[in-house]
Amino acid sequence: MAVVKFTLNGKAQSVDVEPRMPLLWILRDVLAMTGTKFGCGGGFCGACTVHINGSPVRSCQTLASGLNGKSVTTIEGLSADGMSHPVQRAWIEEDVPQCGYCQSGQIMTAAALVAKAPNPTDADIDEALHGNLCRCGTYQDIRRAVHTAARYRRAQIPADEKAQEKGVLA
Ligand code: FES
Ligand code: FES
Secondary structure (H helix, E strand, O other), rough: OOEEEEEEEEEEEEEEOOOOOOOOHHHHHHHHOOOOOOOOOOOOOOOOOEEOOEEEEEEHHHHHOOOOEEEEEOHHOOOOOOOOOHHHEEEHHHHOOOOOOHHHHHHHHHHHHHOOOOOOOHHHHHHOOOOOOOOOOHHHHHHHHHHHHHHHHHHOOOHHHHHHHHOOOO
C-alpha cells in the first residue's frame, strides 16, 4: 500500500491504496464516487473517462502510482450543481442520453474538447469522441449537443478571453 496525494474536483485528496490500483477503482470503490463508469476495463470504450490536468484520460488505465500531484476532475466535479456546465446544459437541451451508461464518459470527453476548441467542426467532434462507444447509438445526438455546448460556452466566456481565442490579444 502507498499514500497517493492528488487534487480531486478542486479539493486535496489522499488515499492509501496499492500502487497498481486503477483510478477507476479508487473513485468507485475507495471513494464511492460512482458517476465514472466501468465498461470494458481495457481502455477501449471510454465509459471511464475523467480529466487529468484538463485532458481526457481512461481512468481504468490510469494507475494510482501516477496520480501524485495531479489534478483529477470527474463528472461529479464538472459543475457545482451537476447541470450548469455548457456540456451538461447542452446534453439536457438536446435530450442525448438513452440508457445513459456511456454518457458521463461522453460528457467528460466533450467538455475537454469545447474547452480547447471554441467552435469545433463535425470532424473535430468525431476525432475527439471516436473512442467513446455508445451501445444505444446516440452519436448524432452527441454531435449536435457538442455544437450546442460550444455555442453556450462561447456565450459564457468573458470578452477578453474571447479576444484571446480570436488572436486579438497576446
Ligand atoms: S472502462 Fe475504461 S475504457 Fe472502457
Ligand atoms: S446511452 Fe446507452 S450506451 Fe450510450
